Amino acid sequence: MKLSKLARALAAAGALAALIPGAAQARVLDYWVAAVPTQWNIVPNGRDAIMGMPVDPADTIFPTVVYRRYSPHWRRQLANAERSAADGLAIPGPLIRARVGDRLRIHFKNMDTLRHDPHSMHFHGVHYKPSSDGAYVPGFSGPDADVKPGRLYTYRLTAGRDSAGVWPYHDHSPSMEQSIGGGLFGMLSILGRHERRADREFEVVFTPFGKFMSIDGRAFVGNTPVFKSKVGDLVQWDVMAMAPSTTHSMFTATAGSARTACRGTRRPSVRPRASDSAGSRRTPERGSTTATSRIT
């Protein structure tokens, strides 16, 4: 009797070990992120070039709070994504890269000296305990969902086997309605365990911003990001639609838009990949998709 119980327990433990991918050689990746105020300009070149119309700076320039990537212990501000297209690229937030099986520690600091609002980070598509959820529920959620100005919180995440793909993260604190509209969102990019890392990774976030519809917080041609790669590069497009609930619902964009935006000398071949397509479930929830293309 005792022996069979022990055997069952051992079997369960074995099954558990199999479920937790790469528990033996799990990497731990640290990211240092802060919510910081900035002056954002939706239209830096000041015009709608297609219509040849100037855009009123009063509609495009405003202070807002964004996620920025930092060096350890928030010593120095870093670029939000390597070799990115947008200047400064404060919107979207830091591109959090990992592989299936990795553990992530996201050290978050609220440096909102603009509105002094609480903020948080809430991640889709990865595994975590309730204490790393970051979603505010009055009277129920903990400090993870209500990081007051000047406070820190570390979110502990695991990239599970079902986490491969591109996922959104965003503010889910009491101030989320305003914060997401102001640019507090970003993407997790998780590769399969043996998947080749792309040479270039382009982030495309469709979102309403101020009075405009934007890509990466910028509106009108020339202001929206210009993506560049070399012939032969493997290019990964991380495409996401983000809509705060106070504005129009938007749906996941398709890989087709990736083809048109490409600046290769020849036509890239686009092969869509498995994704979290909230859009395919036809819900107005936030979702993202990823497509990999090779410029040949």
Next chain:
Amino acid sequence: MRSRALAAALCAVGTLAVAAPASAATHEVHALFAEFSPTPLDVLPGETVEWMNMSERRHTVTADDGSFESGDQFNPGASFSQTFDSVGTYLYHCRLHAGMVGEIDVRRVTLDPLPTAPVPQGDALALSGRTATPVQPVTIELDSGHGFAPVGTATPSADGSWKATVKAQQTGDYRAVVGADTSESRRLVVSDRKITIRVTRTGVAVSVRPALPYARVVLQQYLRERFGWWPQKRGRLDYVSTASFRVSRPARVRVALLGSDDWTPLVTSKVVTLKRRASGSRASRSRRSADPRATAAAPRAR
């Protein structure tokens, strides 16, 4: 279906009949997801405002004082019209969505919005607007701290629209006046600073007069892929109000002095074109392009 179309046609005819006696001008206001646009809107007496629901949800157009009301059937795609006959300010809101408010200003003379960005001193400023009495001339008045004083006049055309050009001399409030009627006063910020730019061996140098030490400046480069002038490098003036930028050739650049929001240009320098150096100095050019700071100002290699 047919009866509904007929009803709509009858409705349209009815609206026309009401609006026809006046000048029949109609202004559109869009009801968006959570706002009315444009607001506030200036109209002349007797003109009609048509609200159109361009959003995906139901709204109402309800006057704060109850003088007009769209009713509950202001659904997506629907429209609602109201003619304003007497001068005054009409505030309205949406009963369903808190904070969704708007304003119609009925005036006998109007002044169109002025540039929100500061205008360099001495520049020609184009003013325009409309008046309900085209036979009377429009006087432009400016209040730069000592009360309103006339700075120009305009002769309205037969349809009531007027245009005038004045020289931007001082920061102040502009308004248009016809007899006893005045338009809304609108603020114009005039910048008296000048920014001079010269080409140096490594790029450009600028100086701002009158001096504004430590003010923020930005180097803008004309980039085809950016469809215009694009911020390349930010900097600050030094203690004698000068700054210099490294520029990798060839480039068309200019420098702008920035306002307190770090983006709005207060004044912009002339454009300078930095040509590729003559082939004799190839060695120095290759050394320069190896310098990461020099290439930072250039568009990334294709």
